[in-house]
Amino acid sequence: MTPDDPDLIRKRRQGRSLVMALLLGALVILIFFVTLSKIRAGMH
Template sequence: MTPEEEDIYRRKQKSRALAMAIGLGVLVVLFYLITIAKIGVAG
């Protein structure tokens, strides 16, 4: 890999990691809301 290719590779890797982190954060919030809704429905 040339330095330019490695730079592109790293940038893509970073954007994927960021997208994954955002996705996981959204899931944490979603699971919290689902739990509250389920408890509310059961109650």
């Protein structure tokens, strides 16, 4: 292994962590809007 390998591994992990965070945030927003629409539909 070269000295650059730990940096490469760290960058890949950070990239995966960023993607997972964005996906989790999108899921939370989706669930929020679905819940809002169900609440509004139940008010009528």
